[in-house]
Amino acid sequence: MSPHVLAGEAFEAPGTADFWQPLVGNGAWAITRPMVVVALSVVLIGVVMMRLARRMELVPGRAQFAGEGVYDLVRNAVAIDFIGAKKFRPYLPLLLTLFLMVLVNNLAGAIPFIQFPSFSRIGFAIALTLVVFVTYHAIGIRRKGLGGYFAGLMPPGVPALLVPLVYALELLTYFITRPLTLALRLFANMFAGHTVLLVFSLGAEYMLLHGANPLIRVASVGSFAMAIVMTFFEILIQFLQAYIFVLLTAYYIADALADEH
Amino acid sequence: MQTPGPGRGTAPERDPDADAHVAASSAWNVTAYFLSGAAMFGFLGWLADRWLGTSFLVGAGVLAGMALSFYIIWIRYVGPASRGLTAPLSEVDSDSRPRSRTPEEMQ
Numbered sequence: 001m002s003p004h005v006l007a008g009e010a011f012e013a014p015g016t017a018d019f020w021q022p023l024v025g026n027g028a029w030a031i032t033r034p035m036v037v038v039a040l041s042v043v044l045i046g047v048v049m050m051r052l053a054r055r056m057e058l059v060p061g062r063a064q065f066a067g068e069g070v071y072d073l074v075r076n077a078v079a080i081d082f083i084g085a086k087k088f089r090p091y092l093p094l095l096l097t098l099f100l101m102v103l104v105n106n107l108a109g110a111i112p113f114i115q116f117p118s119f120s121r122i123g124f125a126i127a128l129t130l131v132v133f134v135t136y137h138a139i140g141i142r143r144k145g146l147g148g149y150f151a152g153l154m155p156p157g158v159p160a161l162l163v164p165l166v167y168a169l170e171l172l173t174y175f176i177t178r179p180l181t182l183a184l185r186l187f188a189n190m191f192a193g194h195t196v197l198l199v200f201s202l203g204a205e206y207m208l209l210h211g212a213n214p215l216i217r218v219a220s221v222g223s224f225a226m227a228i229v230m231t232f233f234e235i236l237i238q239f240l241q242a243y244i245f246v247l248l249t250a251y252y253i254a255d256a257l258a259d260e261h
Numbered sequence: 262m263q264t265p266g267p268g269r270g271t272a273p274e275r276d277p278d279a280d281a282h283v284a285a286s287s288a289w290n291v292t293a294y295f296l297s298g299a300a301m302f303g304f305l306g307w308l309a310d311r312w313l314g315t316s317f318l319v320g321a322g323v324l325a326g327m328a329l330s331f332y333i334i335w336i337r338y339v340g341p342a343s344r345g346l347t348a349p350l351s352e353v354d355s356d357s358r359p360r361s362r363t364p365e366e367m368q
Contacts, residue, residue: 162332
C-alpha cells in the first residue's frame, strides 16, 4: 500500500516526492519508473508502426484504420497546413515520431498499472524539446547561412531607434522563451494532471481506511468517482498536449524555412 | 491556386481548418513574446533597482516589456509589413496560401 496510508494518522498530501520512483538502485544513476515507461513506449511504437507499414492493405482493417488516422492527422493537419504541401515531406518522420512519442507516454498516465506520464518528470520534456530546438535552428541556418539566419530574425519596418530593443527581444524569444515554454507546457500539464489524480485517489483511500466516522468513509465514494472523472478529462489533456507539441514544432520549422521577411 | 501535381495519386490538399490551426499556434507564439518582453525588461528594471536603490523600476520594466511585446506582435501579425496571422506560412509555400472562398463554396 502507499506510504501515505502506512505513515500514520494524518493525511499527507501528494507532492513532488511522489514523482521520484526509482525501481533499480538510487540516486543519480537509478533506473526510474518513467525510464521504463519511455523504453516500453519506444518498443511499442516501433513494433506497432512497423507491423502496420508492412501489412498495408487496400481495404484497411481496424488497426490500419487507426494507424492511418494518426498518420493523416500529423501529415494533413500539422505538416501540410504549417510547412506547406511542397516542403513538408522531409519533416514528416520527425513530426510523426514526436507526436507518437508524446502521445503514448502521456497516455501511459491513464493506463492501469503503468499509470505514470513520463513527461511529468521535466528531464524527459527537456530532452524532447532539445531535439526540436536544434532541429529548427539547424534548418534555418542551413537554409539562410549563419549571418542570414540571425539577420532574418529581425522583423521589417521597425524604426532604427527601436531596432536594438526589438532584436534583443526576438533573440530571447527564439532561443530561450520558445524552448522553455515548449518544455514547461508539456511537463506542467502532465505533472499537474497526475497530481490531481493522486489527490483524489489517495484522498479516497485515506478517507475509506482512516475515516474518523462512517460518514467520512461513505464520502470517499465521491472522491473515487472524481478520480475516475478526472482520469477521463486527463486523457483529453494528454492527447491535446501531444497535438500542441507537434503543432508548435511544425510552426517553428515553417518559421525557419520562411524567406527573408 | 491548387493545381494537382503530376503523378503520385492525390495531391496534398490544404485542410479547410488550416487557418484555425495556425491561429492556435499564433496564440502560443504571442504568449512567448509577452513572456520574453516582461522577463527581459523586468530583469533590467530589477538590476536598475538594485543599482539605484529604488523599488519601482522592476514594475516599470515589466510594463515597458509588455508594451514592446505588443509592438512586435503588431509588426509580425497585424501591421502593414505582415501578411496576417499566417505570415511565415504564406512565404513558405504560395500553393498553400489560404485563399478567400468563392461564393459557390460558401453554400
